[in-house]
Amino acid sequence: MAILSVGKTVLGEGLPKIIVPLMGTTTEELVKEINEVKSLKPDIVEWRVDVYEHVDQIDTVQEMISTLRSVLSDELLLFTFRSHKEGGNKEVPVSYYVELLQAAIRTKKIDLVDVELFTGEAYVKELVETAEENGVYVIMSNHDFEKTPSKQEIITRLYKMQELGAHIPKIAVMPKSVKDVMTLLEATNTMKTEYADRPIITISMGGTGLISRLAGECFGSAATFGAGNQVSAPGQIPVPELRRALKILHKYQ
Numbered sequence: 001m002a003i004l005s006v007g008k009t010v011l012g013e014g015l016p017k018i019i020v021p022l023m024g025t026t027t028e029e030l031v032k033e034i035n036e037v038k039s040l041k042p043d044i045v046e047w048r049v050d051v052y053e054h055v056d057q058i059d060t061v062q063e064m065i066s067t068l069r070s071v072l073s074d075e076l077l078l079f080t081f082r083s084h085k086e087g088g089n090k091e092v093p094v095s096y097y098v099e100l101l102q103a104a105i106r107t108k109k110i111d112l113v114d115v116e117l118f119t120g121e122a123y124v125k126e127l128v129e130t131a132e133e134n135g136v137y138v139i140m141s142n143h144d145f146e147k148t149p150s151k152q153e154i155i156t157r158l159y160k161m162q163e164l165g166a167h168i169p170k171i172a173v174m175p176k177s178v179k180d181v182m183t184l185l186e187a188t189n190t191m192k193t194e195y196a197d198r199p200i201i202t203i204s205m206g207g208t209g210l211i212s213r214l215a216g217e218c219f220g221s222a223a224t225f226g227a228g229n230q231v232s233a234p235g236q237i238p239v240p241e242l243r244r245a246l247k248i249l250h251k252y253q
């Protein structure tokens with residue numbers, strides 16, 4: 001897998017990087033949570049802004065970014081608004097989604113921004129451009145909380161993200177069986193060995209898919225989400241146990 005350095009963090013090499021979501025809904029909760037999450041020593045902290053009560057106030061969101069940034073040191077900050085149709089908390093017009101992401105990027109205080117592939121190609125291109133102008137890396141994403149698409153479809157979506165300029169293509173899908181988990185893992189390995197020229201992140205959600213959150217180093221996923229105060233998707237496990245599993249697989253593979 002090709003590697004990508006974001007600050008001091010190198011994705012696509014060694015242990016998959018641990019990403020921990022911030023799920024607080026109020027400013028007070030987030031101020032407390034950022035310190036708790038930092039103590040877990042994640043590589044990346046994901047602020048899930050779609051659960052924030054002031055998500056519709058851009059100035060307040062920008063202030064919160066400054067606050068979070070001031071607590072973090074080497075940990076990277078990922079800004080994510082997960083849309084309602086992809087499993088997020090709040091429904092907003094696409095124009096607001098784009099405006100919010102642009103405003104977050106322009107603070108230059110985030111390291112990474114999540115851009116959903118199915119926002120629409122013109123918007124996606126605009127967001128990638130703004131991110132590049134401001135030194136922010138794009139994790140392009142797609143989520144299916146209902147099912148696991150075919151291997152070919154998973155690869156097609158990841159490849160499309162790469163074509164659109166994602167620094168890190170990412171997909172999270174829901175398995176209905178162990179076979180679905182194997183489909184995701186196979187797609188990951190094929191994408192990594194045959195098509196990807198950059199790190200990718202793939203997830204099979206829920207308990208059935210847990211192996212995909214642990215074994216990214218074997219199959220080709222460069223990062224994995226661990227639970228902090230709260231899970232942000234089914235199947236995330238506490239960071240200390242996640243780290244232990246990643247280290248075992250790294251040491252003996």
Ligand SMILES: O=C1C[C@@](O)(C(=O)O)C[C@@H](O)[C@@H]1O
Binds near residue numbers: 021141143170233234
């Ligand atoms: O895209 C993802 C992955 C995720 O859905 C998971 O399954 O761990 C969790 C989300 O917070 C994140 O934005």
